[in-house]
Amino acid sequence: MSDHSKMREQMKSGAGFVAALDQSGGSTPKALSLYGVEPTDYEGDEAMFKAMHDMRARIILADDFTNAKIIGAILFERTMHDEINGTPVAELLWNSRGIVPFLKIDKGLEEQANGVQMLKPMPGLNEVLATAKGKGVFGTKERSVINEANAEGVAAIVAQQFEVAQTVLAAGLVPILEPEVNIHSETKAEAETLLEAEIAKHLDALDDGVDVMLKLTLPDQPGLYDGLAQHPRVLRVVALSGGYSTDVASAKLSENKHMIASFSRALSEGLNVKMTDAEFGAALGSNIDKIYQASI
Template identity: 65%
Template sequence: MSVKDAQRTRMATAPGFIAALDQSGGSTPKALAQYGVEPADYSGEVEMYAAVHAMRSRIILADDFTSDKVLGAILFERTMDSDINGKPTAQLLWEDRGVVPFLKIDKGLADEANGVQLLKPMPELDALLAKANTKGIFGTKERSLVLEANAQGIADVVAQQFDVARQVSAAGLVPIVEPEVHIESATKADAEAMLEAEIMKHLNDLPEGVDVILKLTIPTQAGLYDAAADHPRVLRVVALSGGYSTEVACDLLSQNHKMIASFSRALAEGLSVKMSESEFNTALGQNITKIYNASVA
């Protein structure tokens, strides 16, 4: 069995969750502040990214960050291009931790229109996908945002997401399609119903051999995405934490039996740069166990 085949089987069938370690330029200062590293502690972009790479490396090397509970990890491009303990990050993830590596490929969100924010243009995507293949990346992640129940906007978001998914698949990678619905949207439930219908329409149009992972906000109506999880073109449906606390996100996720977690902020909740290695490993291990249990509930 090839590495890609082994990774595909793992992503489709194994218990566990995907760790989202892909904060980029706009969200990096917030992630560092949560970890206890304030803007005054670094000077300029180079030091900021060095600090966040140190944080991510500490998470990846922690005792409980292994294939026992963690299926995959989503990386920022700078993280993919960096080493941990002298080994390329994606290679270390798979070979040393048994964790499937993914890459965040989007360049952020466009301005709001029709109640949504589409992906910004990605003119260099083919080159990035080619590089990802050389780095041992299995799949990609691309996030857009739904702010309200606007039928045209939601149709546009899903169409764009699946266009990108086809491009990613043609490059030999598996796309994580992520049309997030904002958890504070006043029309969240209605937006999710529209989103589910659009997703199913596009899934039905995918040819055999083009498979996707769906990354979605935990729905107001539990079980809303069960049919999508059972679709032959879907390897997995994963949930984003969306700003919920670890406890709330895990409680909501446990009510959706065909979704697993792909948490970022909730994974790192309570971690601090000032912790000893023992304290850090214990705190992260507790988060990993909570998220794993909710994912297999």
């Protein structure tokens, strides 16, 4: 069986969750600060990204970061080009940890219009996808945001997600479509109902044999996305925590039997640069177990 087939099987039916290690430029200082590395501790972007890479490497090399509980991991583009102990990160994830590598490909969000924030243009996307494929990456992730239950906006954001998905599929990769619904939206439940219907419509139009994944905000109505999860074109539906605490996100996730977690903040909650390796491993292991239990 090819690596791609093994990865596909793991993403379709493996028990566990998808680790989100893809904080990018804008969210990096906050993620580092939570880890105990303050802006005064580094000078310039290079040093900041080095600190972030060191944190990610420490997570990936931890004893509990394996496919026993984690089936996939989403990487930032810069991380894809990096190495850990001399091994390219995607290769290390799959060959040493048994974890399927994904790549975040979006370049941020447009200003809000019709209650949503669309994806910014992604120049050079085909080259990025070809590089990812060559490095053994299985799929991609692209995030846009819905702030209001605006039918026109939701339709536009879903159409754009599926348009990008076609480019990803043509490159031989599996896209994770991520139209996030803002957890603070006053019309969150209505937006989610609109979103579910739009996604279903686009899934029905996909060719036979095509695989996509969905990354969705935990819905106000438990089980809302069960039908999408069981759609023949969908490998898996993963949930983003969206700012919910680990405990709240895990509780909500356990109400949605056909979703598994893809949390970032929750994964690194409580980790600190000053911890000994034993302390770090214990704290990370506890987070991994909590998210895993909610995912199964």
